[in-house]
Amino acid sequence: MQLSELGELGLLAELERRGLARNIGDDAAQLGEGLVVTQDALVERVHFRLDWISWRDLGWRAAAVNLSDLAASGADPEGLLVTLAAPAETELHDILLRLRPKQSFTTS
Numbered sequence: 001m002q003l004s005e006l007g008e009l010g011l012l013a014e015l016e017r018r019g020l021a022r023n024i025g026d027d028a029a030q031l032g033e034g035l036v037v038t039q040d041a042l043v044e045r046v047h048f049r050l051d052w053i054s055w056r057d058l059g060w061r062a063a064a065v066n067l068s069d070l071a072a073s074g075a076d077p078e079g080l081l082v083t084l085a086a087p088a089e090t091e092l093h094d095i096l097l098r099l100r101p102k103q104s105f106t107t108s
Contacts, residue, residue: 036073063080
């Protein structure tokens, strides 16, 4: 069976059935002792286009997507994990500039 036939939810159900995943819901998974994790990747030309969005806005969007998944699971965020796949011609300056924290997502 191909993934195109199974779909995302079918794949998740199959992984749970085989004991390879458990407690997956709202795009997040609950690990032992109540820890909830999520990791949504944003793919260029699927979820965004760099000629339409700035690196800064893309970073905010990636954080918002994952924080939203945690909120849907009733979890409180403790940190963010960054996964980056970029073309070889991407400028190092662009990546370093965008990974430097400028603002907090929390307010006091």
